[in-house]
Amino acid sequence: MSVEQIPSKLLNWFRPELRPMPWREHPSPYGTWISEIMLQQTQVPTVIPYWLKWIAKWPDVQALATATEEEVILYWEGLGYYSRARNILKASKIIAAEHDGIIPSERKDLLNLPGIGEYTAGAIASIAYNKPAAILDGNVIRLLCRLFCIEGSPSDQSVKKHLWSLSHDLVKLAEREQHPHACSWFNQAMMDLGAGICSPQNPTCLLCPLQSECQAFKDGKQSNYPQPKQRLAIVERCDTALFILNQSEQLLLQQRDRKLRNHGFWQFPMIEDATPEEAKIPFEKQGFIRKSVKPIGIVKHSITHYKITVSLFLGECVTSSLPDSYRWVNKNEIKKLPVTSSHRKLFEKIKF
Numbered sequence: 162m163s164v165e166q167i168p169s170k171l172l173n174w175f176r177p178e179l180r181p182m183p184w185r186e187h188p189s190p191y192g193t194w195i196s197e198i199m200l201q202q203t204q205v206p207t208v209i210p211y212w213l214k215w216i217a218k219w220p221d222v223q224a225l226a227t228a229t230e231e232e233v234i235l236y237w238e239g240l241g242y243y244s245r246a247r248n249i250l251k252a253s254k255i256i257a258a259e260h261d262g263i264i265p266s267e268r269k270d271l272l273n274l275p276g277i278g279e280y281t282a283g284a285i286a287s288i289a290y291n292k293p294a295a296i297l298d299g300n301v302i303r304l305l306c307r308l309f310c311i312e313g314s315p316s317d318q319s320v321k322k323h324l325w326s327l328s329h330d331l332v333k334l335a336e337r338e339q340h341p342h343a344c345s346w347f348n349q350a351m352m353d354l355g356a357g358i359c360s361p362q363n364p365t366c367l368l369c370p371l372q373s374e375c376q377a378f379k380d381g382k383q384s385n386y387p388q389p390k391q392r393l394a395i396v397e398r399c400d401t402a403l404f405i406l407n408q409s410e411q412l413l414l415q416q417r418d419r420k421l422r423n424h425g426f427w428q429f430p431m432i433e434d435a436t437p438e439e440a441k442i443p444f445e446k447q448g449f450i451r452k453s454v455k456p457i458g459i460v461k462h463s464i465t466h467y468k469i470t471v472s473l474f475l476g477e478c479v480t481s482s483l484p485d486s487y488r489w490v491n492k493n494e495i496k497k498l499p500v501t502s503s504h505r506k507l508f509e510k511i512k513f
């Protein structure tokens with residue numbers, strides 16, 4: 162196996178148009194940044210319409226820096242992991258105020274911005290600015306683990322460190338190539354190869370440009386890498402929510418607390434991790450009573466290792482002093498509010 166051959170082989174193989182994506186058509190640091198954040202935990206086909214809509218609304222950092230949090234959340238609705246959208250907004254304000262609206266090109270400056278971690282900093286610096294910055298996402302991890310038959314789970318810190326150092330060494334090797342986009346194309350080639358050819362199941366090794374460099378292929382052990390981590394046991398959870406209308410046909414909604422996942426989102430008044438019986442007392446303390454015996458709507462969804470069932474009951478508000486996080490809203494207003502996807506499904510189920 163000749164590691165030195167890897168950059169030239171990948172640079173000969175890669176063409177941006179082989180895997181068309183709108184942010185590759187006219188690459189810019191801003192477009193790259195937004196795409197990389199959207200692509201975290203999300204597939205390319207899902208991201209494309211969101212990215213196009215976002216760029217049409219806010220074509221550059223300066224435009225984005227004038228947006229409100231509610232606006233960016235609305236444009237993000239459905240992508241999940243909403244802290245990404247909030248951090249993009251915060252970072253855009255910092256870039257506008259402290260960097261004249263220009264996205265930094267150095268990894269260390271990028272790392273100072275909210276929402277930009279090691280991977281995203283490396284991706285922006287290398288893809289948009291052609292710097293020899295390392296990247297490591299799920300696809301690149303799989304590719305490197307197979308190329309070098311890395312022992313141990315990539316979730317172990319020592320293995321992760323080793324993978325970062327390999328990625329760094331390889332992009333430094335790529336920098337030496339006589340190629341105008343050496344680091345940018347090399348890193349994108351690693352991502353594309355990992356995503357397309359070196360797939361989790363049944364990698365298409367016969368089409369792989371690195372077949373003769375790949376240790377796992379040589380040993381016939383592609384499916385042994387990356388080595389698995391221990392899985393968390395699935396935990397089942399019940400949440401209980403109330404559907405409460407007032408005499409003006411307004412619906413009572415609750416905004417999620419700052420400390421919680423999806424904070425700032427709106428939902429039916431809800432007690433998490435409580436069966437309908439367990440939720441009775443906390444609801445009463447808040448001034449709400451449950452009126453129906455059977456749920457009027459049920460949704461099931463999963464977050465990480467939790468399998469959650471949300472049961473919605475008819476309720477009534479018997480207090481005149483609602484806490485700050487509650488609000489009566491008209492039917493039309495609901496469409497304009499960011500609502501968690503499980504509760505959006507509940508709206509659909511009860512046809513409200």
Ligand code: SF4
Binds near residue numbers: 308359365371377
């Ligand atoms: Fe992956 Fe197969 Fe290529 Fe090795 S030869 S890097 S296992 S696609």
